[in-house]
Amino acid sequence: MTATTRRIVLARFCDGPPVAEDFRIEEAPMPEPRAGQFLVRNILISVDPGTRSRLSGKPSYIPPLKLGATVGAFSIGEIIESRHPDFAPGEIVSLADGWAEHVIGDPRGFVRRITDRRLPLATWLGVLGVSGMTAWFGLHRVASLKAGETVVVTSAAGAVGSAAGQLARLHGCTVIGVAGGQAKCDWMTGVAQFDAAIDYKATGDLSAAIAAAAPKGVDVLFDNVGNAMIDQVIPLMRQNGRIVVSGQVDAYNSDESAVAGIRNTRAFITHRLMMQGLVVFDDLPNWGAAETAMADHMVRGELAGRWEVLPGGLEATPEAFAGLFRGENTGRRLVRLAPDPDDFPKDTS
């Protein structure tokens, strides 16, 4: 009897918000690592709104996923078989090989070894994973954040935004978070200690609300929403303001042609604005220092993660993903496929 594993493939192209029926669980032969690779049994897998942009079958900047292909995703797992001299069975790694019970790890692609046992394993898919790194390098490399500046973060209770706002606070900045709903606002001013939280669903004039919270103007906009949001904040920006294009929640679900445009560009000249996007893997050589600094903040209780781990295994994953687009998640959403190793602190999410 050949060993088998299970994975989730794209059953049909998404049209609008994804639903569980867009996906299918498939049984497959256990993958076999080649020389320089290893086999990983996944413990936690991530569901991420950014995945949506690859599921419509339409050519975009990123090649679309084909029908029947395994859905890509970040995960954390344990090496159970290795044909790589530097990686041994029992080691814990973070990698990006998809919604599957077993994946092949290859350090020529994206693999992070997790050796710091001070924090729950799930942390490494959230604050200390791609979300937190995007926040860190967006603020520090792209925006060259300076202490004393005023920072607006949008989708500020989300995985990236919650890290960005807290990192800006820890850097000595005034932080204004924008998100939808009172619960998220309570989290922002309570746990995350932002200076102000604005509920865009309850605020008639978002621009006026931000202006009231930022009387000196906005130095940095860390945006996870998209063009319409950026266009509203631009008139509030100070000289030499920076806009970090971190994510586009607004665009993942819709046709690009339906998305609003940024019209207030005259301020790019008059106010010397700069807008830049980032792909955080460009910063991979510098992740180690950022991980250490952020893990230290977390251990000292200065930086709160915002994630949830859903039970239910692979079967629960499509529905967990679909729920993101109904706003059901609390920060980064993970699905548990296997128990954590004993030598990590318990996950309290």
Next chain:
Amino acid sequence: MTATTRRIVLARFCDGPPVAEDFRIEEAPMPEPRAGQFLVRNILISVDPGTRSRLSGKPSYIPPLKLGATVGAFSIGEIIESRHPDFAPGEIVSLADGWAEHVIGDPRGFVRRITDRRLPLATWLGVLGVSGMTAWFGLHRVASLKAGETVVVTSAAGAVGSAAGQLARLHGCTVIGVAGGQAKCDWMTGVAQFDAAIDYKATGDLSAAIAAAAPKGVDVLFDNVGNAMIDQVIPLMRQNGRIVVSGQVDAYNSDESAVAGIRNTRAFITHRLMMQGLVVFDDLPNWGAAETAMADHMVRGELAGRWEVLPGGLEATPEAFAGLFRGENTGRRLVRLAPDPDDFPKDTS
């Protein structure tokens, strides 16, 4: 009898393209320099499309000009009376004090002393003035231009664009110029030696035409037109592309709310694009080196200016300005108020 001078003031707010009747010539007492100032008799004054944005009476990023106020503009003139210890009568300066026969110079504001006698005086209001400096610092500071890159310049036969395209060529880049009309294209491929010139008026699909001229993609867009143009070029941009927001010809005449938006912002993430505007006076401490480098290029015949000097004195200025918005100018448009000093080469424009 008190000495008098004449100046041009705003007679009524502009609505749409400016016309000569929006302005009025006014006689006024000769201005008197205070301590630290000097009196300048203007020789050449500049008419500039950017002035339009201050003439509608509507609040914008720049305060609007009031009715009856002298219209602001760059000029070059001769000091005829000085109360500043470092400036003597007979010296030639460039300054920014408006459409007037006499203006007060004050080095605490914008004043450049012109001592290099190798080139015609008008050069210092064009290639070696604000236009050329905008091109230089847009390419070198904002875009960090590298040899071998592909550069698209829009409004590329205009005062700023013509300098930007040639400076990019001199830096070892492939240059594609976009402008309207065959005469401008002939100038771009002939005198300016751009690698390609595209007549947007004659080209059905501008994006396809640029793509054909830039098979490797576009590294730098130096834009003088506005959002709709930027949106068309973004999909052609390479990884780490830079967009210099230099000017917005499209917007000067219209209500900001009527202007198209930039929609293709997803590429800011996927392609790590950066967009930044500039106000060239921020670079004033570094103008000297740029002026010298560009003047050397001009003396060697490697960099062609693009300007015209109209006769007719102050009376001709409103109509010269209005003509800009009918596309009548050839590069930077100047109006002569007095003959050049003898020690400058003759203007051949």
